[in-house]
Amino acid sequence: MTPVLEIDGLDKRFGGIVVADGIDLTLNPGRVVGLIGPNGAGKTSLFNLISGVFPSDAGTIRLDGQRLDGLAMHRRASLGLARTWQNLRLFPSLSVLDNLMVGPRRYLGDRFLRLALDPAGVRSQEAGTRRRAEEVLERTRLSGVAATPAADLTFGQQKLVGVARALMNDARCLLLDEPMAGVEGQAYEIMQQVVREVAEGGVAVCVVEHNVAFIRDLCDEGVFMFAGKVLARGPVADLIADPRLTELYFGT
Ligand SMILES: Nc1ncnc2c1ncn2[C@@H]1O[C@H](COP(=O)(O)OP(=O)(O)OP(=O)(O)O)[C@@H](O)[C@H]1O
DSSP states (O other): OOOSEEEEEEEEEETTEEEEEEEEEEEOTTOEEEEEOSTTSSHHHHHHHHHTSSOOSEEEEEETTEEOTTSOHHHHHHTTEEEOOSSOOOOTTSBHHHHHHSOSOOOHHHHHHHHHHOHHHHHHHHHHHHHHHHHHHHHTTOGGGTTSBGGGSOHHHHHHHHHHHHHHSOOSEEEEESTTTTOOHHHHHHHHHHHHHHHHTTOEEEEEOSOHHHHHHHOSEEEEEETTEEEEEEOHHHHHHOHHHHHHHHOO
C-alpha cells in the first residue's frame, strides 16, 4: 500500500526540550491510527510539525509523495492536509453553516478584488462552498443545527463542528487532536461513525486521544509516543497490554 503521509527522521527541539526525536511514521489510506502516550510525549507537537504550525529542525514530511516541510500551513492544507485543534477555534456567534463557510480561505482584500473583476465567478464559487458545507453537515449529522449559532450547541456538537470544518478541505490526510475530550452520549457515537466513514472514503486518519476505549474501538492501529520518540506501533490491544508502555503512560 502506498502511504498517504510519510515522515522520515523528523527532529524538533525547543531549547532543551526535545519534542520530536527521529520520528518515522507512515499513514495509509483508509486506516485510522491512534497516537497515544503520556502528557508531554510530543503528540500535539507532531501534528503541529505536520501541519506547519512551526518548522522542523530536520527530516522530511511527504503527502502523496510531495514534500510538505518548508511549506506554509495554507499550502499544506491546499495539498490535502486537514486537522482539528484541541481548543476548537470556532466563531461562537456565527451559525454552524457559516463556521464551515468561513474557511482558512482567501484574504478579504483578495475577495473584493476578485468580486470587482469576476463577480459571477465569485458567486458561483460561493454557491459551491455552500453546497459543500451542506454536504459536510449531513455527513457529520449536523444539518438540523445548520442555522444555530455555534455557542448554543452542546460541547459534543461543537467538537463535531470542528471536525466538519476540517472536512471542508478535501483532505487526503486528517489529523484529529483529542476529538473525544469532554464528549459524551450521542455525540460520542456520532464522532466514532463519522471518523470511520471518513477513513472508508480512503482518507488516512490519525487521532491523538487520551480516551483509550475510543482508540481501541476506533483505530486499526496504535502508535505509542514518549519523549518525542515513536516507541511502538501495532494493534491497540497489544500496546495497552504492554507493561513497559503502561508504566510509561501512567508512571507507575
Ligand atoms: N511552542 C513550544 N515551545 C516550547 N515548548 C513546547 C512548544 N510546544 C510544545 N512544547 C513542549 O513540548 C513537549 C511536548 O508537548 P505536546 O503538547 O506535544 O505533548 P502531548 O503529547 O501532545 O501532550 P498532551 O497529551 O498533554 O496534549 C512539552 O514539554 C511542551 O511543553
